[in-house]
Amino acid sequence: MLLYLFLCFSHFIGEFPTNPFSGREGESVTLKCRYQTSDNYVYLHWYKHHSELQAPQFILYKGAKSWSDSEYIPDKRYESQTSPSSTELTISRLTLADTALYYCALETQ
Numbered sequence: 082m083l084l085y086l087f088l089c090f091s092h093f094i095g096e097f098p099t100n101p102f103s104g105r106e107g108e109s110v111t112l113k114c115r116y117q118t119s120d121n122y123v124y125l126h127w128y129k130h131h132s133e134l135q136a137p138q139f140i141l142y143k144g145a146k147s148w149s150d151s152e153y154i155p156d157k158r159y160e161s162q163t164s165p166s167s168t169e170l171t172i173s174r175l176t177l178a179d180t181a182l183y184y185c186a187l188e189t190q
Contacts, residue, residue, distance in 0.1 A: 114185030
């Protein structure tokens with residue numbers, strides 16, 4: 082079964098693709114989010130949103146720049162990589178429940 086994953090950006094996020102990402106059940110997919118900030122203390126958060134009837138669901142956060150060693154990833158199907166200008170979310174072993182709108186959010190201190 083083909084799954085569609087939509088990527089949306091919030092709070093100081095720059096470039097983003099206009100086409101949905103897709104993958105097949107059991108496979109992996111990587112979503113990429115670019116950001117721009119002059120702050121050195123950065124947390125990048127990922128959320129997924131299933132429907133307008135529910136609030137977005139927290140997936141993980143990962144530090145970047147001066148906080149690159151900090152992370153909280155409760156579900157091990159998710160992985161994240163960060164750089165000074167982007168973050169990636171990899172979802173492994175895709176299931177139908179992964180079909181959602183995904184948000185990348187930037188937090189600075």
